[in-house]
Amino acid sequence: MNYESGSLEGEHLAIEGPSHDARRRRRWIVIAAVIVAVAAAAYFFSRRGGAPEHTSPADQAPSVTVVVPGSAAVGRVIxxxxxxxxxRDMPIGVAGEGGMVTRVLVEPGQWVSAGQILATVDRSVQTQTSASLNAQIGVARSDLVLDQQELERAQQLVGRGFISQADVQRRIATRDAAAARLKVAQAAVAEQGARNRRLDIRAPEPGLILTRQVEPGQIISSASGTLFRMAKNGxxxxxxxxxxxxxxxxxxxxxxxxxxxxxxxxxxxxxxxxxxxxxxxxxxxxxxxxxxxxxxxxxxxxxxxxxxxxMNSEPQLPQSAIMSDDRGNFVYIVGKDDKVVRRDVRLGTVTDRNVAIAEGLTGSERVVRSAGAFLNPGQKVAPVLAKSGG
Missing domain, CATH: 2.40.30.170 (Efflux pump adaptor protein, beta barrel domain)
Structure with a gap:
């Protein structure tokens, strides 16, 4: 019995021996890994110059791109x-007594010359009046010829004593009255001719017809208002x-x-x-x-x-530098202490590429080119000057 018990105990020790050695090896591996990690951390912090809690505030300041706009000559655009x-909008109406329109000779959009007839008015009555006045000219001219001949005969007879000098004077007066009546008749004919010509609606100047407010058959007068509108010389x-x-x-x-x-x-x-x-x-x-x-x-x-x-000399900025709020348009500039400062501006000419600053900048400031929405006034930044053309 004791023999068998000793034999089993030996077998049990033989089985547990290898497992104990494996656990001990794993323990040493973990210890070695921890030592390596601590050494690496010490090396890292030595390269950084100290622990993270000792990092200077300057190393935490964000980098921002700034531009110095200068100034350029720009045309002020309103x-x-x-x-x-x-x-020159020229209204054209009735200049004479008017009447019934017989023809309209132009349309809107048509070019006309000075004095060109635009519309005509019926003149049948005026034509008969002109004929009557012309006949009166013939009568007056005949009377003048007759009175002149009688005067000449009287002047021949006065020297012979057949008529008196007073008779000659009366014949002179009769001749002069006939000449005056002829002039009156001629003036009446000229006046009627002018009236007849005013029945035609004419263009006062060369130009372009814009509107037409008259049609054939329409009765027009001086109270009819504007019949045509034209643009002088177009x-x-x-x-x-x-x-x-x-x-x-x-x-x-x-x-x-x-x-x-x-x-x-x-x-x-x-x-x-x-x-x-x-x-x-x-x-x-x-x-x-x-x-x-x-x-x-x-x-x-x-x-x-x-x-x-x-032409004004004004600073010009990219559109990304301009911001706005309920107070108006503004930009952020970086002061001498590298702190952000708000600057209100008034915009000038705006193009596809740039915005001219009419008021608020001299052109020598360092203006934040973009990312201004992520900054706050008084914040310290690390300014990076943009390259020319960048």
Whole structure:
């Protein structure tokens, strides 16, 4: 019995021996790994110059790209809206006594010359009057011829004593009265001719017919109002409404670019008149831009205009540098202590690439080019100057 018990105990020790050695080896491996990790951490912190809690605030400041805008010459552009019109809109109506319209000879959009007949009025009665007056001229002329002949005979007889000098004087007066009646008749015929010619509705100047408000068979008179409207010489303009503050910056001769509503094309023009008065209700004035004729420019239509006046030296920034809030437009600049400072600005000309700064910058500041939305006033940053063209 003791023999068997000793034999089993030996077998049990033989089985547990290898497992104990494996656990001891694993323990030494873990200890070695911990030692290596501690050594690596010590090396890392020695390279960083200390523990993380001792990192200087300057190393935590974010890097931001800044630009120094300088200044460049830019044209001041003023945008406005308004309507198209004829530069000289000429209404044409009845100049004479009127009557029934017999013919209308022009249509809107047609070019006419000075004095060209636009419409005619029936003149049957006036024609008979002219014939009667012409007949009176013939009568007056005949009387004058007869009185002149009697005067000449009387002058021949007065020397012989057949008639007195007083008879000669009476014949002279009769001759002069006949001459006066002839002149009166001629003047009456000329007057009637002028009246007849005024029955024709004529163009006062060369130009473009804009509207027609008369048809054949219509009875017209001096109370009929405007029958035609025309643009003198076909010259057009845009009447732009400008605020009082912009009006003082606009001058005669400034260039303009007009774009009618619905048109993809723009038309070049020049300011030819700046309103001398301001509307007290709207605080606006009218700037008139002269345009060359084009079928796309229709009087009465709506259009926008960009007026370029003068050249100013202004800083220019990329659009990414401009921010806005309820206080208006602003940029962030980096001061001498590398802290962010808010600067309110007023924008000038805006293009696809840049924005001119009309007020608020001198051009020598370091302006945050982008990422301004992630910064706060007073925050310290590490400014990086952008390369030219970047």
């Amino acid at each position: 945008n406005a809206t308004g309507s198209l019109a004829a530069k 010259e057009l303009e845009m009447q732009a409404q400008l605020a009082e503050s912009d009006l003082v910056k606009t001058h005669v001769g400034d260039s303009a670019t007009v774009t009618p509503v619905g048109e993809t094309r723009s038309f070049a023009g020049r300011v030819w008149q700046v309103a001398p008065v301001i509307d007290p209700r709207t605080r606006q004035g009218i700037v008139r831009v002269q345009l060359s004729y084009d079928p796309a420019l229709r009087p009465g239509g709506f259009a926008s205009v960009a007026l370029t006046s003068g």
